[in-house]
Amino acid sequence: MERKRSDEKSRRKPSGAAVPRAELTAALYRAFFEEWAERGFSALSLERVAARAGAGKAAIYRRFSSRLAFADAALSALGLGIALPKPERATLEEDVFDLLLRIRAVLRHPLARRILPDLHAEAARSPEMRAINDRLAEARREQAQNLLDRAVRRGDLPEMIDRDLALDLLVAPLYWRMVVRGQTPTRAELMVQSKAITAGLKASIGDVGRT
Template sequence: MTANEQGPEPESARRRAPAGAAVLRAEKTEAIREAVFAELAAVGYARMSIEGIARRAGVGKTAVYRRWRSKLHVVLDLVSALAVQGLPTPDTGVLEDDLLMLYELTSRVLRHPVASQILPDLQAEAARNPDMAQAVQKALREGQYGVAIGIVRSAVERGEVSADLDEELALDLIAGPLYWRAVVMRAKQPKGHTQRLAKATAAALRAL
């Protein structure tokens, strides 16, 4: 039987990828992401380069450029991904306990060596770069702030705080103290600090 007698070529056989088409392998993408975090912590955003990222990830520069146009786009993508992941929302049924869980989770994140190096650098870059500022703000609002507002609204539903409280002020009260100590002052937390902070914040929210 000749090729013509065998009938038309199957559709799947005709739909071949074009020659030289790049396949973005997930494991390589993850290696690059990890390399970006390590490079940020090691040299900071200003000195970070695509060459350094590629070298640390064990890939060529082309592999990075296939995924992101520049180092800014790499970092913006990572910051946005962190926002999507977020933190779990505590649901203990008591405002003070919800705040304590949030503070303990956040404290562990902020104490991580990589986070303690990267966050101040990203904040400094955000002051100069509107795109970075928008990404950092989105990450904070959808991450830490998103969890905090969930805690506040649950407390409103339980009658623990007033339904008329100022949510923006409430978010400042919840998120500000830990960030100030860990990121701005870079000071260690004394023993029992998160417990005292949760109690004080809960009292402040009830007074709003």
């Protein structure tokens, strides 16, 4: 009987100072975004975040030193998920359409629609949040950079293309429609957007790149 109790004890999972579990970290991220969407970053409470995740506040401070550090980690994880590489399509227009579909999938999430405007407002007031927002934007733009690289290799776009302008043009119409105006375009509307964006990339930006 004693040996059985000893065996059970040896099989127990460590607690307290145990290595942070990935599933708990994911639950904390979800709770953080829910709290942010509901109350805004300025009124966000780490105690309420912990309660939403079914954890103690110590679980947060074992991982993150502050609300800003928490936001940085959570948004970085989201940015990396958005920037995962996707298969190359046959044409620039198909690549653009595929990119718009994936961005729409992110922006149509109700939490994203409520958090992003607040994130931009906080970034306008806080240099620290501005740095976090810039890193997230860079992760998003990296995926679009790959799209431009493929287009240049195929000869669809000139090597001297104005990349900053091109990256803005790729995502700005959809972002304006969904985040600023609160509308979700249909698949057919995305196809029209992709045609217009592709035409703009090949015409206006191509001419700038050759001057």
